[in-house]
Amino acid sequence: MALLHLTRRSFLTCAGAAALGSMVSEVVFAAAGSENRLVTILLRGAMDGLDVIRPLGDPDYAGLRPTLLSQAPGGLPLDDRFALHPALEALHPLWQSGEFAFAHALALPYRKGRSHFIGQDALEHGSGRADGAVGPARDGWLNRAIGLIPGADGGTGLSVGQERLMIMEGGVPTGHWFPVEENQLSAQGRSLLDRLHREDPLTGPAFAAAMELATAGGKGKILREAEMYDLLGQELARQLLGPARIAAFALNGWDTHQRQTHLIGERLPLLARVILSLRAALGEAWGRTLVLTMTEFGRTARENGSGGTDHGTGGVMLAAGGLLRGGRAFGDWPGLAEADLLDRRDLMPVDDLRRYPAHALRALFGLEARQLEEVVFPGLDLGRDPGLIL
Amino acid sequence: MTPLAQIRFGYGPAAGNTGAEAFAPGELMAQLTAPDPESDRFARPDGATRQALMDRHRAEVRRRRKTGDMSDQDENAPGRQLKTIFAEDQLAFVLRPVAARNGFVERLANLWANRLTVGVVGNAGLLIEPFRTEVARAHLAGRFEDMLRASLWHPAMQVYLDQKRSIGPNSSLGLRKGLGLNENLAREFLELHSMGTGYTQADVTELARLLAGMQPDANGPGLNTAAVEPGAKTILGQRFGDDDPVAEIDRLVSVVAARPETALSVARLLARHFISDDPPADLVEALTQAYLREGGDLPALYRVLLDHPAAQDPVLAKLRSPQEYAAACLRALGLTGRETGLPGLHGKQGFRLPEALMRMGQPIFRPRGPDGWPEMAEDWLTPPMMAARIDFAVDAARAAAETKDPLAVTDLVLGDLASPALRFAVQGAEQRWEGVAVLLGSPEFMRR
Numbered sequence: 138m139a140l141l142h143l144t145r146r147s148f149l150t151c152a153g154a155a156a157l158g159s160m161v162s163e164v165v166f167a168a169a170g171s172e173n174r175l176v177t178i179l180l181r182g183a184m185d186g187l188d189v190i191r192p193l194g195d196p197d198y199a200g201l202r203p204t205l206l207s208q209a210p211g212g213l214p215l216d217d218r219f220a221l222h223p224a225l226e227a228l229h230p231l232w233q234s235g236e237f238a239f240a241h242a243l244a245l246p247y248r249k250g251r252s253h254f255i256g257q258d259a260l261e262h263g264s265g266r267a268d269g270a271v272g273p274a275r276d277g278w279l280n281r282a283i284g285l286i287p288g289a290d291g292g293t294g295l296s297v298g299q300e301r302l303m304i305m306e307g308g309v310p311t312g313h314w315f316p317v318e319e320n321q322l323s324a325q326g327r328s329l330l331d332r333l334h335r336e337d338p339l340t341g342p343a344f345a346a347a348m349e350l351a352t353a354g355g356k357g358k359i360l361r362e363a364e365m366y367d368l369l370g371q372e373l374a375r376q377l378l379g380p381a382r383i384a385a386f387a388l389n390g391w392d393t394h395q396r397q398t399h400l401i402g403e404r405l406p407l408l409a410r411v412i413l414s415l416r417a418a419l420g421e422a423w424g425r426t427l428v429l430t431m432t433e434f435g436r437t438a439r440e441n442g443s444g445g446t447d448h449g450t451g452g453v454m455l456a457a458g459g460l461l462r463g464g465r466a467f468g469d470w471p472g473l474a475e476a477d478l479l480d481r482r483d484l485m486p487v488d489d490l491r492r493y494p495a496h497a498l499r500a501l502f503g504l505e506a507r508q509l510e511e512v513v514f515p516g517l518d519l520g521r522d523p524g525l526i527l
Numbered sequence: 528m529t530p531l532a533q534i535r536f537g538y539g540p541a542a543g544n545t546g547a548e549a550f551a552p553g554e555l556m557a558q559l560t561a562p563d564p565e566s567d568r569f570a571r572p573d574g575a576t577r578q579a580l581m582d583r584h585r586a587e588v589r590r591r592r593k594t595g596d597m598s599d600q601d602e603n604a605p606g607r608q609l610k611t612i613f614a615e616d617q618l619a620f621v622l623r624p625v626a627a628r629n630g631f632v633e634r635l636a637n638l639w640a641n642r643l644t645v646g647v648v649g650n651a652g653l654l655i656e657p658f659r660t661e662v663a664r665a666h667l668a669g670r671f672e673d674m675l676r677a678s679l680w681h682p683a684m685q686v687y688l689d690q691k692r693s694i695g696p697n698s699s700l701g702l703r704k705g706l707g708l709n710e711n712l713a714r715e716f717l718e719l720h721s722m723g724t725g726y727t728q729a730d731v732t733e734l735a736r737l738l739a740g741m742q743p744d745a746n747g748p749g750l751n752t753a754a755v756e757p758g759a760k761t762i763l764g765q766r767f768g769d770d771d772p773v774a775e776i777d778r779l780v781s782v783v784a785a786r787p788e789t790a791l792s793v794a795r796l797l798a799r800h801f802i803s804d805d806p807p808a809d810l811v812e813a814l815t816q817a818y819l820r821e822g823g824d825l826p827a828l829y830r831v832l833l834d835h836p837a838a839q840d841p842v843l844a845k846l847r848s849p850q851e852y853a854a855a856c857l858r859a860l861g862l863t864g865r866e867t868g869l870p871g872l873h874g875k876q877g878f879r880l881p882e883a884l885m886r887m888g889q890p891i892f893r894p895r896g897p898d899g900w901p902e903m904a905e906d907w908l909t910p911p912m913m914a915a916r917i918d919f920a921v922d923a924a925r926a927a928a929e930t931k932d933p934l935a936v937t938d939l940v941l942g943d944l945a946s947p948a949l950r951f952a953v954q955g956a957e958q959r960w961e962g963v964a965v966l967l968g969s970p971e972f973m974r975r
């Protein structure tokens with residue numbers, strides 16, 4: 138009952154229930170003074186970058202992933218080393234048009250613990266510490282960045298949704314917003330139908346239960362999951378065409394210890410849907426937009442014994458948008474030979490994940506190096522510009 | 528005006544329709560031989576075309592695997608073409624009845640295709656539409672025996688019910704490799720396709736022995752002689768296996784088709800599908816007698832059905848299946864189902880019919896088992912399935928929205944059958960589209 142479900146109160150519950158509780162999505166916006174737009178998608182649960190952006194050209198890759206590769210073989214070629222997971226096929230045209238790219242083997246300074254909770258906090262806070270600590274303020278790097286953007290008006294942000302994301306929390310007021318579905322029966326329409334079905338012994342009980350499903354918000358299995366993500370993209374776009382310039386939301390469900398082929402094969406198309414619907418709905422403004430996905434860490438180079446992968450270190454960041462200098466792999470490739478792995482198990486990080494959003498904030502919103510290294514990402518060495526932006 | 532014939536024996540009135548004054552069995556019967564260019568527009572690529580594409584696709588996959596070629600396939604690559612064909616097959620499942628003029632023919636085509644269900648198994652999904660055309664459509668105005676025979680030999684059925692894996696244990700192949708029978712097709716042929724009762728496990732096993740080695744090709748029936756089980760078989764008390772296996776299987780089909788159990792089973796199917804989940808006993812009896820008297824000539828049965836008083840009963844006892852419901856909604860509003868980018872359909876992908884039907888409980892070409900889609904209303908009435916129907920009603924109403932007067936649509940789709948309560952409700956909505964949504968989402972419109 139997605140259409141009836143999409144009320145202010147239930148949208149997020151529904152999106153989560155649709156993924157059987159594992160892919161709750163939270164949306165947070167903030168306003169800013171620039172025409173540029175930054176969308177950060179948090180992929181919670183640690184997405185397996187080695188499956189999503191497959192180094193098929195690396196001689197050690199196939200040997201590390203026999204089961205996963207037999208279940209979902211191949212991929213769409215990106216360059217002579219990498220191929221895109223088949224379930225992300227919908228994004229392949231964006232690679233070809235230069236609107237999609239990735240950086241592999243990235244990690245936070247938090248590396249050895251491999252805890253989701255610490256890792257997610259560290260990612261959203263922008264922690265530079267090896268233990269991932271976030272400090273007493275528990276604020277997010279996007280919030281601190283917004284505080285530094287000239288002309289940003291964090292106070293005009295909207296607040297919608299169940300939980301707030303730490304990445305957007307802090308001293309600067311930011312919006313918290315929730316998409317509302319317009320296309321549903323009014324309370325009156327519903328009650329008219331209710332009266333008709335109530336008199337019918339055949340359809341009556343099913344109709345009453347269906348309405349209860351709708352109002353209970355996510356107790357039943359919500360089937361129109363894919364549309365939720367279209368809608369999310371469209372509503373995001375609507376906000377970004379208004380005052381919002383910086384948005385963040387979370388897609389959960391990437392902790393694929395088993396049945397990875399199935400799980401990741403379900404989630405990747407949803408990610409693609411959000412990005413593509415955002416792109417379509419933004420129209421020209423897509424040309425002033427950058428989308429970054431981030432995950433707390435990567436997963437083991439070698440598949441485990443249950444058709445999955447375990448917590449690792451080096452992960453992948455995906456990037457999309459009209460501002461992107463796309464169609465290319467950013468950063469170096471550490472290789473997958475056993476001696477090249479971290480602790481002989483994880484993809485060796487070649488770079489600090491935080492450098493990419495830092496340089497993006499600089500290019501899009503004019504933040505200064507010192508602000509980025511001291512306030513937004515304390516302790517970061519900004520280093521050379523990776524050249525993400527056109 | 529009472530559009531009863533279109534509701535009970537078709538996919539409902541279509542916007543722009545006129546006429547349909549009185550219930551006329553003769554007009555429905557005339558559909559069996561009348562041309563229907565609107566339906567023909569949805570004729571799908573035939574089995575041979577598909578087989579050729581599948582062969583090319585397999586060769587291409589082998590080549591790419593061998594050479595490590597990961598380049599993009601162009602639009603004309605056989606794999607792409609097959610994908611498109613299958614996607615269109617699924618759309619046609621709904622769009623064809625939406626467009627068709629001869630609704631009774633479409634209903635019959637779907638009824639028989641469901642009686643002799645083939646579903647998606649591996650690549651065999653591509654054979655489903657040829658099966659529907661070559662078995663159900665081709666024989667719906669002929670004799671049941673001929674339909675049964677075409678079904679039994681059809682490659683789609685052979686794949687769906689594992690006949691390829693059934694090897695005579697004493698055939699040369701069976702002896703050499705230690706292989707044996709697979710009774711799946713033999714059992715379902717007797718249980719679901721024909722008799723339903725009146726046979727034993729021994730009959731099933733003996734029939735499986737007779738069927739071992741069936742290997743139809745593009746030209747029809749054929750044999751893999753290495754898998755044919757030698758020796759006599761006793762099925763339903765008769766001896767088979769002394770003649771050419773193809774001829775013997777032919778004779779077996781005739782024997783089974785002539786059985787009274789088969790007559791009763793077909794009679795019950797027709798009565799239950801068109802009239803009521805619990806059909807009148809005298810109608811079932813009349814249909815059974817007609818079957819036996821006319822040698823399973825199906826039009827003779829249709830005539831008995833249409834002439835029975837229950838055919839004109841104004842009480843609509845049956846629940847529309849999701850396919851029937853979706854088609855009826857679209858027809859009522861003059862939509863084709865291919866509309867895209869409509870208000871209320873967030874996105875530009877139109878109705879997404881396969882997804883909509885799946886949510887209503889009918890994933891196209893993927894029934895739960897060889898017994899096909901359920902005939903009983905309760906099976907379509909879980910709360911999520913009902914919720915999906917209401918969603919579809921809203922989508923359709925929004926798509927046609929501003930131009931439709933709810934009361935006029937009510938007159939079109941139900942006429943005199945619309946209750947005062949329904950008329951009151953559709954007028955009570957604040958917006959036109961919502962009035963239409965209330966109509967389409969009402970229990971009366973869900974029935975036929």
